[in-house]
Amino acid sequence: MTQKAFIFDLDGVIVDTAKFHYLAWKKLADDLGISFSEEDNEQLKGVSRVRSLEIILQMGKVTMTDTEKTVHLAEKNEDYLSYIATMTSDDILPDVPRVLHFLKSHNIPMALGSASKNAKQILAKVGLLEMFDAIVDGNEVSKAKPDPEVFLNAAAKLSATPANCVVFEDAIAGIQAANVAGMYSIGIGHREVLTEAKQVFKNFTEISTQFLEHLIQKTA
Numbered sequence: 001m002t003q004k005a006f007i008f009d010l011d012g013v014i015v016d017t018a019k020f021h022y023l024a025w026k027k028l029a030d031d032l033g034i035s036f037s038e039e040d041n042e043q044l045k046g047v048s049r050v051r052s053l054e055i056i057l058q059m060g061k062v063t064m065t066d067t068e069k070t071v072h073l074a075e076k077n078e079d080y081l082s083y084i085a086t087m088t089s090d091d092i093l094p095d096v097p098r099v100l101h102f103l104k105s106h107n108i109p110m111a112l113g114s115a116s117k118n119a120k121q122i123l124a125k126v127g128l129l130e131m132f133d134a135i136v137d138g139n140e141v142s143k144a145k146p147d148p149e150v151f152l153n154a155a156a157k158l159s160a161t162p163a164n165c166v167v168f169e170d171a172i173a174g175i176q177a178a179n180v181a182g183m184y185s186i187g188i189g190h191r192e193v194l195t196e197a198k199q200v201f202k203n204f205t206e207i208s209t210q211f212l213e214h215l216i217q218k219t220a
Contacts, residue, residue: 004216005160006103007151007178008132010114012170013188015091015126017116018045020083025056028076034060045171048115048144049073077117084118087125095204100131102212109133111154113167115144134158145173148181155181166215172196184215 011017022041029036034056044052053073057064064072103110110132112119117138123129134157136150143149155165167178170188175197178185186201187194194200201207 002164003109003160004218005109005111005155005158005165006215007111007113007154007158007165007167007183009167009169009171009174010112010116010119010122010137012045012093013168014093014096014112014128015087015122016093017084017087017091017122020080023083024076024079025052027079028053028072029056029060032056032060032062032072034062045173047173048138049077049117051144081118081121084122084125087122089127092126092128093203095207097128099204099207099212100128102209103216104131106216108216109158109160111136111158113150113154114138115141115150145171146176146180148177151177151181151183155183169197170194184218 008014011021021044022038025041025044026036036056036059040059043055047055050069050073053069053076100110111134112123112132113136115138116122119137120129120135123132134154136154136157141150141153151165151167152162155162162182165183166186167174167183168186168188169175169178172194175185175187175194179196185197186199187197188201188203191200
């Protein structure tokens with residue numbers, strides 16, 4: 001049987017840090033006099049930090065130099081880090097540990113593939129760092145999803161062929177990245193949003209042991 005490998009996004013899949021990103025972006029937007037709502041925040045899902053700032057500036061029709069952008073991005077990240085510093089295992093999304101432990105017990109290689117530059121810190125805070133055999137985060141990639149770079153790098157670290165990789169994602173850009181990479185994409189979230197995923201589940205509570213076994217045994 002061909003060895004499978006599983007790759008997980010972080011935000012919205014393993015933990016819900018979207019609320020912390022929103023609070024940090026809202027504080028920045030408020031400081032700049034730009035109206036920014038939770039609905040507006042949806043536009044930033046799965047988007048890089050730099051692009052997120054550009055979107056907010058466009059919303060407020062505000063222009064600034066690259067130097068000013070760098071300063072504001074650093075401020076936003078400091079605010080975000082102050083929020084995630086309070087994270088515990090309680091911030092892990094429902095049934096994620098069950099799925100990870102099941103895969104671990106079957107010796108399935110697992111990697112994290114996330115745009116977050118704070119991925120290792122977050123995993124350490126919630127006690128899941130040791131569960132992953134490889135981590136590819138925003139510090140190691142130059143191209144944002146839907147470019148498949150992050151997932152291809154993760155597969156390489158696991159010595160897995162893309163066709164034998166299963167990806168869990170909550171953003172359409174991430175699903176597209178997995179599909180472009182030739183991997184099996186599983187969406188976590190809303191079916192009407194994640195239309196390009198091979199399978200969609202509301203969250204990990206809907207993912208049965210039988211389904212995981214099927215994925216492990218599924219031939220490429």
